[in-house]
Amino acid sequence: MASIGKTLTEKILSRATGKGKLEPGEILGVKVDLVMIHDLTGAPTVKLLGELGVEKVWNPERVVVVLDHQSPPASISAAENQKLLREFVEKQRIKNFYDIGTGICHQVVVEEGYACSGMIIVGADSHTVTYGALGAFSTGMGHTDVAAILATGETWMMIPETMKIVVKGETPRHLTSKDIILHIIGSLGADSALYKSIEFTGEAIKQMSISSRMTITNMSVEMGAKAGLVEPDEKTYQFLNGKARFQVERVKADGNADYSEVYEFKIDGLEPQVALPHTVDNVKPVSEVEGVEVNQAFLGSCTNGRFEDLKAAYQIIKGRKIKRGVRFIVSPASRKVYLKSLKAGIIGGLLNAGATITNPGCTACIGGHIGLLAPGEIAISSSNRNFKGRMGSPEAKVYLASPLTVAASAVKGEITDPRRYLK
């Protein structure tokens, strides 16, 4: 009998557990290569460490701390938490500390070269799955789990089944990776990948930039996935070249690997997609929601706040004005993204059109300190979640779409097919 090969997920977990053969469903101890905490989850993590009597984290070089979620703080309690974290990194001699204004944790971890293919990364944030775009096995956990990892460098994991998603076809010119992932989530459902690891592959994925791949893996958690990966290729290694802080592993799935499910999506001719309130899998083509009036348009987040996204949006905004009465909030995902966009004239152009540019960080995505919605208001957002109350009042509605659709809607004041503005 021919032996069954390993998925990319199994290859990585096999190394981290030291076990050659893995059975999905078994619970194993796993060595963690990197841990990330941010201002909202970091403070309770640090307090728990104190409670546990842990004097030193297991390895300060493997810990990244980013202040991004409510940064700058809008309340005294948020300011206190951030103060606590600044004191913590000093005391623990954690060099990998990024204060307010550096950017969204996931963007910073990738930009600064912490996430490398083959690594096991745990973050105290559900969108830690983003780093799968570089072929890392990365997943989110709560702060108690993360405190335990900070103390020991290890955690337990249930070995997940691996699901394969193949994206085929020529990407239409005005289609972004956000449209593709919304389409996939809409087709498969918000719980379709519970406890599973997803591996994205196919021509369309291979042709994508790392930035676009990050949008895809970022949203794999919206299907319940434990991780979402793209097999590292030359593009990945090029991206990591000169940036990687840890060893880059050239890891690949075996040709005869065993997947729990395989789904194929053909994207030729796919329309831009929109997720309607209040679940991410409530997805329709833009033509079915055109005309819904919006009060706020948000361009930013770890899903779509990168240079590529701002540039795409600016294609539409250039030479136009934001509709009176619409707040167009733009939050670059990081200082680096901000600076690059500034140099490219995009920031100036957006300001001229009437956008409000904020500091880099999570801002309106989490409805904590900037750009909250009033009852009855409607927003279109490039972020990843449209849950009730996510961006402010529970009586507000959030539609999710690509940076192009967000920009077109900001100009028209209603949800708009971006193809109307693109030649």
Add this chain to the structure above:
Amino acid sequence: MKVKGKALKVGSNIDTDVIIPGRYLTIENPLELAKHAFEPIYPGFTEKARKGVVLVAGGNFGCGSSREQAPLALKHAGVKAIIAESFARIFFRNSINIGLPVLVLKDSQRNFDEGDHVEIDLDKGIIENIAKKKRFQIKPLHPMVKEILEQGGLINYLKRHVKRADLK
């Protein structure tokens, strides 16, 4: 270990933003957090939960963010256990880690009505709907998971185990 309470039903795909909105995440006191539990979708929840309830949910309970404040707010509001058709994985881990029993039961929605008296025996893996005289045998909990729950959460568990360095 046994827990009991009155069934309180919620739907499917209940996300952590409706359990506890992001703007409350800087609140440290769990009792203060609990006051805002389910605020966006369930006015009067805390009033109802105070006497001790067992949440009965559909699929994918607790999807969304990694915020551990979500199970914490529920626990301190008076939720004794959650029965669901399936859980989002981070929420599942978080609940166990803070000592809140979470149990998977297929067709959970159909077998309980609001207000039914529920009793759960975690050792035997039995869920009982006393009002309807129904008994369900579920998969027994992983021994480690059971021990964490018995200790009241991962922190207490670790306090016992960390010195022996056998966290696994």
